[in-house]
Amino acid sequence: MIYAKLFLVFLKIGAVSFGGGYGMISLIRESVLEYGWLTEEKFLDFIAVSESTPGPLAVNMATFIGASQAGIGGALVATLGVVLPSFAVLLVVSAVLGNILKYAGVKAVLGGIRPAVTAMILSTAVLMAAPLFFGADSVYGEFSFKWKNVAVFAAVAALWLFFKIVLRRNIPPVLLIIFSAAAGIAVYSL
Amino acid sequence: MDKFKDILKLFLISLKIGLFTFGGGYGMLALIEHEFTEKRNYLSAEEFADMVAIAESTPGPIAINAATYTGYKRAGFFGALAATLGVCIPSFIIIFVISLFFNAFLSYKIVQYAFRGVQACVIFLILYTGVKTFIKLKKTPFGIAVMCVTFACMTLLGLFAVDFSSVFYILISGAAGLFVYLAGLVAARIKRGKK
Numbered sequence: 001m002i003y004a005k006l007f008l009v010f011l012k013i014g015a016v017s018f019g020g021g022y023g024m025i026s027l028i029r030e031s032v033l034e035y036g037w038l039t040e041e042k043f044l045d046f047i048a049v050s051e052s053t054p055g056p057l058a059v060n061m062a063t064f065i066g067a068s069q070a071g072i073g074g075a076l077v078a079t080l081g082v083v084l085p086s087f088a089v090l091l092v093v094s095a096v097l098g099n100i101l102k103y104a105g106v107k108a109v110l111g112g113i114r115p116a117v118t119a120m121i122l123s124t125a126v127l128m129a130a131p132l133f134f135g136a137d138s139v140y141g142e143f144s145f146k147w148k149n150v151a152v153f154a155a156v157a158a159l160w161l162f163f164k165i166v167l168r169r170n171i172p173p174v175l176l177i178i179f180s181a182a183a184g185i186a187v188y189s190l
Numbered sequence: 191m192d193k194f195k196d197i198l199k200l201f202l203i204s205l206k207i208g209l210f211t212f213g214g215g216y217g218m219l220a221l222i223e224h225e226f227t228e229k230r231n232y233l234s235a236e237e238f239a240d241m242v243a244i245a246e247s248t249p250g251p252i253a254i255n256a257a258t259y260t261g262y263k264r265a266g267f268f269g270a271l272a273a274t275l276g277v278c279i280p281s282f283i284i285i286f287v288i289s290l291f292f293n294a295f296l297s298y299k300i301v302q303y304a305f306r307g308v309q310a311c312v313i314f315l316i317l318y319t320g321v322k323t324f325i326k327l328k329k330t331p332f333g334i335a336v337m338c339v340t341f342a343c344m345t346l347l348g349l350f351a352v353d354f355s356s357v358f359y360i361l362i363s364g365a366a367g368l369f370v371y372l373a374g375l376v377a378a379r380i381k382r383g384k385k
Contacts, residue, residue: 016357020252022319026344026356034353044309045296049288051315055208055281056218058251063282067289075286079278086250087274090258091267093248099240101247105368110247112367115333116359119340121320127348129313138351152310160314177311184307185300 002070003077005035010062010081018110019117021050021057026124028061037069040131052174058082148187155183196265197272203230204257204276211253218253218277219245222260232264253277332370336363 009031017024025047032038038046046068050060059079066078093100100106131137133153135144159179163171203225211218219242226232233241241263245255254274261273295301327333340359347354 012357014250016249016360018249018360019246019323022316022323024251025316030356041309044312045305047312047315048305048308049292050285051312053281053284053288054211055284056251056253056277059254059278059281060285063285064289067286068292072286075282075289079282082251083254083274083278086248086254087258087270089248089250090244090255091262091270093244094259094262094270099244101243104371106247108367108371109364110367111328111330111333111371112336112363112365113360115327115337116340116363118320118323118327119337120344120356120359121316121323123341123344123348125313125317125320126345128316130349132309132313139349140351149306149310152307153314156311156314160318173315176315177308180307180311181304182307184305184310185303186307188303188306189300 003073006066006069006074007077007081009035010066010078011084013062014058014082015085017058018113019121021061022121023117024058024061026120028065029124029128032065037065040128040137044128044132048177052177151187152180152183156180193265197268200261200264200269201272201276204261204273205280207257208253208277209280219256222256226260233260237263332367336366 013024013027013031017027029040029043032043033040046061046064047057050057050064053060059082062078062082063075066074066076068074070077127137131141132149133146135146136142156176156179160171160176163169207218207221207225211221223238227235227238241256241259244259245252248255254277257273257277258270261270263269265272296305324337327337340363343354344356344359
């Protein structure tokens with residue numbers, strides 16, 4: 001039953017993920033790969049679309065993945081799943097507990113979770129870069145250097161640095177995505 | 191009737207926030223501050239700062255946490271519901287419409303090329319977010335240790351194709367944080383006992 005599965009998977013993701021959209025990326029990636037909902041490349045496409053449209057990344061991803069698997073019903077249950085734990089927890093926090101950070105125990109737990117989530121985001125970047133740049137998603141795969149993808153990555157990094165150092169501002173992610181789309185068309189049409 | 195008006199207003203403001211923020215939670219917090227603190231005084235500056243800390247420290251999307259909290263403070267349960275729905279509805283509709291055309295759109299060669307470029311960019315965005323999160327992190331020896339161990343485990347297990355859910359990293363590291371804190375308390379008590 002695809003609806004129940006989508007709902008439960010996103011309920012779990014909503015309940016245990018910390019640090020917002022990108023903190024959820026590793027959990028969402030594992031689930032979509034495990035159930036064969038998306039390929040690694042399609043998953044990256046979905047992130048790009050979610051990042052370039054308004055709204056919270058996690059909600060966009062849930063809607064998109066749900067819709068891709070089971071249409072409007074899938075989109076509804078996946079979105080509901082990812083939002084429900086947040087909503088319930090925050091209701092309890094704002095109604096009963098007040099500022100939870102005044103409890104030393106909560107701070108201690110978060111002191112463990114925050115560095116772990118940071119590591120999860122960095123590690124996910126490495127794990128996703130492996131197939132895209134080297135053609136193999138594990139050490140057992142066949143290694144092939146994808147210089148075109150690496151070239152686009154380098155161009156994106158260069159543009160980011162240019163904005164940071166010369167213009168002294170952060171370039172909005174949407175602009176980086178548009179630029180990389182143009183760069184992709186350029187290197188792959190060669 | 192006044193309460194109903196309040197809730198309707200919350201819903202409309204949240205709808206606007208959901209429609210005009212890009213890039214998720216943090217972009218949204220800026221708009222929430224503008225709408226709820228600067229323009230309307232629904233939350234004081236201090237309450238807003240508390241709200242951000244709470245939204246970051248609870249599970250789930252930061253924007254949803256922030257909307258639920260703010261909505262509840264203003265108008266109770268239905269306020270929370272109205273604000274959360276308001277933030278979600280624009281994304282839901284936009285993404286759903288895109289999903290209807292996405293596969294057809296991807297069948298064009300030029301779009302495929304564009305998305306291959308975009309995939310490399312997304313790797314950059316994830317890496318960049320990771321580094322930014324690292325810079326903001328309070329760097330205690332315990333925190334650095336948790337980070338290094340998690341990174342090493344997850345990367346190695348991933349590259350060697352061993353199945354291990356990330357959920358466990360969150361649960362284990364949270365438990366480790368609590369354990370270190372409690373061990374510190376016990377150690378301090380023993381020390382005091384000896385004196």
